[in-house]
Amino acid sequence: MLLIYCPYCEEERSELEFRQAGDAHIARPTNMTEMTDEDFEAFFFLRDNVKGLTFERWRHLNGCGRFFNAARDTVSDKFLTTYKAGLPRPDLGTLRPATEATVETYEATESDAK
């Protein structure tokens, strides 16, 4: 079972208490009525879906109920860190030690395409 550190409860809890809530740090436009449809589409619908490090919103739904943000690797599913909502992106240099050469991947561990 995946354990997720909640920055409000200040401890690791089971993934069963959490819900993912989309990408983090999506700035809501202040000029929504003046935007072009294309710009609105980009804000509202378009996401990068990166392979690797991504920043996400999570909610401790069946716990403290708070939204918070997480830096997570979409390949290994590992959480690098979690931090309270409203805080800026953490410094990635401090997140991932240089000694950690590669993350565990499905291709490397499970699939035939080794």
Added chain:
Amino acid sequence: MADLIGADLATRTLPLSGFHGGSGAASLSVAKPATRISLRAKPDAVSALSGALGLSLPVKAKTSASSNGRHALWLGPDEWLVIDENGADLMAAVASSNVLHSATDISHRNTALIVKGHGADVAINGGCPQDLSLAAFPVGACSRTVLAKAEIVLLRTAEDTFRVECWRSFSPYVSTLLAEAAEDAGN
């Protein structure tokens, strides 16, 4: 009020009326009716609300405060579940604080089971993923969490006793699941 004698007065129907079960390791019983509020407030209102309730609203995660059958459980940074086992009017109590807050009477939304015995933690862990060891979840610890597919609020009232609060519509599910898990806890 003699004219009311024999009239069909409304009677309270408890969602788990008469339920009991469990095993030698973990017995299950229905908690007595209680009044409850869901309380939301900013930090600057905590001390006035604490004074109005007669206990210190806990501000640390997973902790509770209890006094004379009244319990305040930390659910989130600005959210508490307040339970009064003596049926006191909690809405009136917090209203007397005269500070900005939000309170909702949820006395009848929730019901509670008491799980007691040396296997009480094992029975709850039958559907709840939290670490219920005394080190991680000591007496007085509380948390909103899950019991399989139902949301519950746990309060450890003694080393071998937990109060399990759940929404009344989930109570048949919660009680049945706990009864099964209590059987397993005995093995």
